[in-house]
Amino acid sequence: MNLFELTISQINQGLKKKEFSALDLCQTYFKEIKDKDKKISSFLSLSESSALSQAKEVDDLIKDNQEIGPLAGVPCAIKDNILVQDIKCTAGSKILENYVAPYDATVIKKLKKQKAIIVGKTNLDEFAMGSSTENSAFGPTHNPNDLTRVPGGSSGGSAAAVAANLSRYSLGSDTGGSIRLPASFCGVVGLKPTYGAVSRYGLIAFASSLDQIGPFAKTIEDCKIVFDAIKGEDEMDSTSAPLKNENLNFNIENLKIGVPKEYFVKGIDPEVEKIIKGAIKKYEEAGAKIEEVSLPNTEYALPAYYIISPSEASANLARFDGIKYGYSEDKKNNLLDVYLDSRGKGFGPEVRRRIMIGTYALSSGYYEAYYLRAEKVRNLIKNDFEKAFNKVDVLMAPVSPFLPFKIGERIQDPLSMYLVDVYTVSINLAGLPALSLPVGKVGNLPVGLQIIGKPFQEDMILETGRVFENNQK
Amino acid sequence: MISKQEVQHIAKLARLSTTEEEEEKFAKELSSILDYVEKLKKADISETEEISQPFKIENIVRKDEERSDKKKLDNQRLVEMAPDTKNGYVKVKSIF
Numbered sequence: 001m002n003l004f005e006l007t008i009s010q011i012n013q014g015l016k017k018k019e020f021s022a023l024d025l026c027q028t029y030f031k032e033i034k035d036k037d038k039k040i041s042s043f044l045s046l047s048e049s050s051a052l053s054q055a056k057e058v059d060d061l062i063k064d065n066q067e068i069g070p071l072a073g074v075p076c077a078i079k080d081n082i083l084v085q086d087i088k089c090t091a092g093s094k095i096l097e098n099y100v101a102p103y104d105a106t107v108i109k110k111l112k113k114q115k116a117i118i119v120g121k122t123n124l125d126e127f128a129m130g131s132s133t134e135n136s137a138f139g140p141t142h143n144p145n146d147l148t149r150v151p152g153g154s155s156g157g158s159a160a161a162v163a164a165n166l167s168r169y170s171l172g173s174d175t176g177g178s179i180r181l182p183a184s185f186c187g188v189v190g191l192k193p194t195y196g197a198v199s200r201y202g203l204i205a206f207a208s209s210l211d212q213i214g215p216f217a218k219t220i221e222d223c224k225i226v227f228d229a230i231k232g233e234d235e236m237d238s239t240s241a242p243l244k245n246e247n248l249n250f251n252i253e254n255l256k257i258g259v260p261k262e263y264f265v266k267g268i269d270p271e272v273e274k275i276i277k278g279a280i281k282k283y284e285e286a287g288a289k290i291e292e293v294s295l296p297n298t299e300y301a302l303p304a305y306y307i308i309s310p311s312e313a314s315a316n317l318a319r320f321d322g323i324k325y326g327y328s329e330d331k332k333n334n335l336l337d338v339y340l341d342s343r344g345k346g347f348g349p350e351v352r353r354r355i356m357i358g359t360y361a362l363s364s365g366y367y368e369a370y371y372l373r374a375e376k377v378r379n380l381i382k383n384d385f386e387k388a389f390n391k392v393d394v395l396m397a398p399v400s401p402f403l404p405f406k407i408g409e410r411i412q413d414p415l416s417m418y419l420v421d422v423y424t425v426s427i428n429l430a431g432l433p434a435l436s437l438p439v440g441k442v443g444n445l446p447v448g449l450q451i452i453g454k455p456f457q458e459d460m461i462l463e464t465g466r467v468f469e470n471n472q473k
Numbered sequence: 474m475i476s477k478q479e480v481q482h483i484a485k486l487a488r489l490s491t492t493e494e495e496e497e498k499f500a501k502e503l504s505s506i507l508d509y510v511e512k513l514k515k516a517d518i519s520e521t522e523e524i525s526q527p528f529k530i531e532n533i534v535r536k537d538e539e540r541s542d543k544k545k546l547d548n549q550r551l552v553e554m555a556p557d558t559k560n561g562y563v564k565v566k567s568i569f
Contacts, residue, residue, distance in 0.1 A: 102550055195527045209526050238533040239526070303510040314487060321488070323565055328556040335566045336488075344490030352489055356480070356499060357506060359487040370510070375523035377516050382527060415505050431527025455528065 003028050004165040008074055008222045011168065015062060015073050022062075022073030026055035026117055029075040033119065033166045041141050042151075042160040044080050045088055046120035051075070058115050069114035070225050076111065077167035079158045080121040081128055082213065083202040084108050087118075091204045092126040092136040092154075095320050095327045095346030105202020106237065107171060107213050107230040114229055119167055122157030126348045127317065128178055128206045130154050131420040134411045135350045142407070143185060145444050149404040152185030154178040155216070159186040162216045169217040169226050173203055175210045176305055177399070177424025183216055183436035184399035184448025189223045189465070190216045194456045195431035196241035198227075199234030207312035208239075210305075210428040220437075220466045227458060243456065250463040253287040257464075258392030262298035263423055268401040275440035275447045276398045279468060283396070286467055291392055295384040300377045301426035306418055307361050307374035308429070313351075314358030320346065353414060382430040389454050394464050398423055399436045399448040423450060433458045437465045475503045 003025055006014060014020055030048055037043055058073040078084060081091045083101035085108075090096045104112065111118070125135035133141040133156025141156040143149040144164035151160040155172025159182030162170050172179045174192035183190025191214045198213045205211060215226035234240045259280060264273060284290050322328035322342025329341035347355070361370035388395060400420055410417045427434045432455060436448035449468070453461040475483075480496045480503065491499070540548075549561065557564040 099554075102547070102554065196530065233533075235533050235535060239530050240533070241528070241530070297516060300513055300516045303512045306506065307510055307513070318488075323555065323563060325551075325554040325556075330556070330566065333566060335568050338566055339488040340485075340490040343488050344484075347489070352487075353499065353502060353506075355487045355489065356483045356503060360475075360483050360503070360507075363483070363486060370513075372523055373513050373516075373518060374510075375525055376518040376521045377513055379521050379524045380516060380518065382524065414502050415509055418506075418509075429527070 004032070007219055008070060008168060008225050011074050012068070012070050012072070015058070015068065018062065022055040022058040022117070023052065025073060026051055026075055026119070029119055029167065036164055037166060039142060039147055040144055040160050040164055040166070041139060042122055042157040042164065042166055043077070043120040044090060044092070044123050044138055044157070047087055047118060051117050051119050054115065054117050061115070071111060071229055072115035073117060074168050075117045075119045077120055077122045077158055077161040077170040078108065078118055079124055079155050079170070079172045081124060081173060081204040082107065082171060083204070084118060084121070087121065089121065089204070090138070091128070092124045092138065093347065093351070094137045095342070097137070097327065099326055103202065106199035106234045108202065110230050122155070122161055122170060124157060125154035126351050127204065127313070128154040128173055128175055129313070129350050129354055131177065131181055131417050132410065133157065133182070134407065135348060137348055140407055143404050145187060145446060146404065148406055149445070150185065150407055152182035152404065156182045158216050159183050159188055159190065162186070162188045162218060169215055169222055171213055171230070172216055173211055173213050174428065175206050176309060176428050177421045179214045179216065180399045180424050180434060180436035180448065180450060181420065184438070184446065185404040187438045187441070187446030188216050188218060189220055189438070190214065190436040191223050191227055191458065191462070192427065192434050193227065193231065193458055194433040196239050197231050197243065197433070197456060197458065199232070199237040199240045201234055201236035205316040207309040208316060209312060210309060212428075220462050220469050224462050241456070248459045248463060250460070252467050255288040255394070255464065256392040257283055257288050257290050258293035258388050258395045259290060260295045260298065260388065260395055260397055261292050262295050263397040267422070268398065269403055271442045272398055272401060272403060272447050275442070276449055279439040279449045280396050282468060282471055286471065293388040293392060293395070295388060295426070297377065297380040297384050298426060301381050301429060302418065302422050304374040304377040304381065305421070305425035305429060306357070307370050308378065310354040310358035311361050311371050312358070314355045314362065317351070317355055322346070350414065378429045381426050385430045385432060394461055395452040397450045397452065399450045400424070403442055403445045403447070427452055431455060433461060435461045435465050437468060439468060475500050475507065
């Protein structure tokens with residue numbers, strides 16, 4: 001039996017029927033990690049001994065004929081900006097190189113309660129700022145489909161780990177596309193939930209009004225199992241929202257799909273466009289109604305995002321001061337120098353760039369021209385989506401205008417890297433849920449279809465995704 | 474355009490030390506990013522209010538109760554993460 005071909009529910013069945021043990025499964029994954037991750041570098045740290053002992057616990061429960069949850073014994077990987085108690089959490093930054101998490105994030109508590117097996121922490125752009133995972137202070141992750149190319153970012157390690165069978169599923173975070181882009185580039189399913197659907201407690205904050213934790217998986221079904229395990233209101237996150245339990249009555253023949261015309265303009269790789277349009281055509285053939293819609297303020301989303309997110313980041317990252325925890329440079333003798341040098345040397349170039357953009361946009365005399373204007377534009381973008389969703393149930397668009405690019409191709413020019421996010425950031429500004437679904441390849445390079453839903457309608461976009469997946473079987 | 478002097482000013486506000494070489498590089502990069510966001514000036518925001526969150530959110534607050542001994546232990550653990558401590562307090566350099 002090839003253990004890597006099993007879905008989460010097949011693993012659950014196999015464990016219960018004692019076809020294999022959780023320990024076998026865990027050891028198989030660690031062997032694969034040791035064979036393959038030298039070339040991919042998806043992990044920053046591994047927790048083999050605790051994973052193996054957790055796996056044994058699951059086997060003991062099964063031996064005692066006790067009930068186990070759907071994620072029990074299933075190996076997973078966690079982006080290294082999500083806290084797992086007593087394990088290092090670096091956020092891909094030198095400033096947190098030796099930081100050991102003092103508590104579990106809420107999502108981790110929920111996974112541990114189900115006896116999930118955490119195999120390790122995955123690489124990311126420093127503080128989740130980037131679109132290629134090249135901004136990690138610990139070196140880039142390589143795309144498993146082509147090792148000379150980037151896996152996308154910022155959750156590149158989490159996406160690559162699932163694509164390369166180094167974990168069955170993983171968690172990432174998405175502030176402007178950081179789950180969807182690497183899912184698209186690596187060819188796995190990635191879900192960015194509605195703002196507030198998943199608790200952010202224990203996620204190292206980047207831009208608090210945009211950040212959201214979500215899963216990577218091989219299939220829609222797996223993705224849904226993980227999302228259901230981590231979602232829900234949390235008293236530790238004042239922006240988390242109570243979720244309604246509605247039974248979705250999904251029928252492809254009643255589904256209205258909107259295709260925003262502004263997402264198919266010049267700049268998109270024609271081969272990407274062909275695959276996306278081909279996928280939408282499949283939905284039409286399956287019985288869905290396709291309608292062109294307009295999101296007229298789309299061109300303002302990226303500039304608004306690159307004011308709002310750095311502004312929030314500049315405030316959030318003020319906590320890293322060389323005093324409370326993390327890297328500290330105190331060779332000189334007064335307090336100001338401790339701040340300046342700890343931060344100047346602890347943060348990498350992209351993080352410093354964004355802190356400075358944010359500081360500038362929020363500074364006296366520029367606040368109205370930049371920050372306030374961007375927050376008004378944010379409302380325009382949100383209204384565009386609301387209008388479109390009066391007419392259709394879901395929207396379909398590319399995740400990225402580009403195929404996975406070469407390592408080193410864009411890193412020297414920050415603005416060219418920002419342009420990779422052009423189709424993903426507006427969804428965060430509006431707080432919507434969106435899925436990246438692998439729908440084709442150009443050569444060996446995967447292309448993801450973005451399925452965007454109304455607030456808290458994750459089930460709708462997942463069911464919509466399942467239609468394509470079933471079609472491929 | 475952002476000048477080298479402006480970069481020095483922003484970096485100081487943001488509490489980031491910089492080298493001269495970095496200041497020149499940041500001046501160029503920040504200028505090109507700020508040129509790009511100039512695009513926002515074309516958007517018609519005359520009848521729009523600003524929003525800082527996607528949805529209306531109600532605060533979640535905890536009960537106003539005395540902290541348990543476990544919490545106090547957690548606090549001690551957090552203090553111990555500081556690079557320099559004294560008698561259970563975080564120690565800092567003098568301001569002057």
